[in-house]
Amino acid sequence: MVSCVKLFAPGPFQAHQLRSGDPYELSKGHPVLCLPTGGRGARANLLGGTVLETDPAVEQAGVDAGFTPEPGVMRAPDVAVGNVPDVAGWVQGAPPLAVEYADRGQDEEELQSKIAELLAAGTQHVWVVRLMGPRRVEVYTPGQKLRTLGPGESLVAPGILKNAVPVEALYDREAAHEVTLRNLLQRRGYESLEAVREVGREEGELAHARAVLRRQLGKRGMTLDAAQDARIDRTADLATLDRWLDQALVAKTTDEALR
Template identity: 55%
Template sequence: MGQSQHQSGSGPFRADQLHDGDRYELSNGHPIYCAPAGPEHASRSLTGAAVIASDPDVEWVGVDAGFSPEPGTLRAPDVAVAAPPSGRGWIPGVPLLAVEYASVGQDEADLQTKIGELLRGGSRAVWVVRLLGPRRVEVHRPGEPMLLATVGESLTAPGILRNPVPVEALFEHAAADRATLRNLLQRAGYTDLEAVREEGREEGREEGRETGREEARAGLADAIMTLLAVRGLEPSPAVSERIHACRDLDQFKTWLLAAARVTDPTRIFD
């Protein structure tokens, strides 16, 4: 959520003059103050980030990550999907997919400018999740009219996300949990939790029940570790050992969902 004066002409500032933690974006060299997010904005954006980060085809997701397509521009979408960045500093270019949550105090003029800058820079889609009024998501793509998706519909991002994202999953924790669990199980090679149980039963019948269950548990442990790695989180050896030592499939389900939201793996898994 940015606030600017929408000045014309080029401003005097460059992206390399801003530092990690500065509460500013840049548009054509002009600073845009980014106010702290309110409780609903912060909670909903984390919900959406969990669903998107867990998608089986996503390699990297950033929350408020700074992208600089040119020296006078620095934009930090609420959620961004991109190739894994290399090196330090602001990420060159723009994300493949950007998600913005628009709530109280949203500067609409700057939002439209931001959308235009991202699309012109090469973003394939920008989703604007409207937290005021009826639940809806605006879908912006280069050279196409804006589309509106509402409750009961799903959003797709071919070539970026493998699975459709239900509109509700960008608003509601329960819907987000269902989509996230589906994604995490697919990362481990399963269609759903029942497929995990069925593999355990089938392997149990053919090779010994415990062997089948052990392979299922190992797959779920790998899914948790993969998601933490995608989110840039490295669990301690003690946490890693506890995850791989777990024998409870229901505990794995709880941990899979926690891995999509946790910022410190030690607090959840240790």
């Protein structure tokens, strides 16, 4: 959350006249002074950005990226999801999802102007995270009534995010870390931490079965050639390894044991 105050200075100005690092946005050619945020807003902004950037469906996201849908407008959402290319300069158009953090000192009139300009430029969802008073998130979408969600509820952005986002994950550290972990696991092909544990258990059982089979073959005086050894390593079916172990108790050759 950056505290923005519109300055009624002469205009019109254009986005190309602003440089990266200038403390301004532009609204219809007029400069909007944007000041640094406080500690609470800074912490929440980092948490929310991490949660959204790690969602498995997200390829591009950024913090304070400047978007210019037209020459006289340049808006920088606290967090933008989508349309954040890895190139220098302002971004043309608008992000599909924008998140704003509103805390003490927020200029409400300016915030509503910013939301309206983002939606008009093509943003599909604007989430305003309220840090003052009861924690809540206001959801703005084109052509729909304002919705407000609180703790225990979840936010969705179909076509932009894979996962629903618990309201608390946008400002609470523990909730944000839990969702971020889930997202990162899904990016590696695991649906949950329990799924990782299950894979670990299965791998442990397979490793044990392979070791027992090799030990039994060794006790019977049978030697594995390279191809047979590799075949055991490739086998990921526990029932097959158990069958080979039973056969190894009576087989006369390794070929008979592994048939």
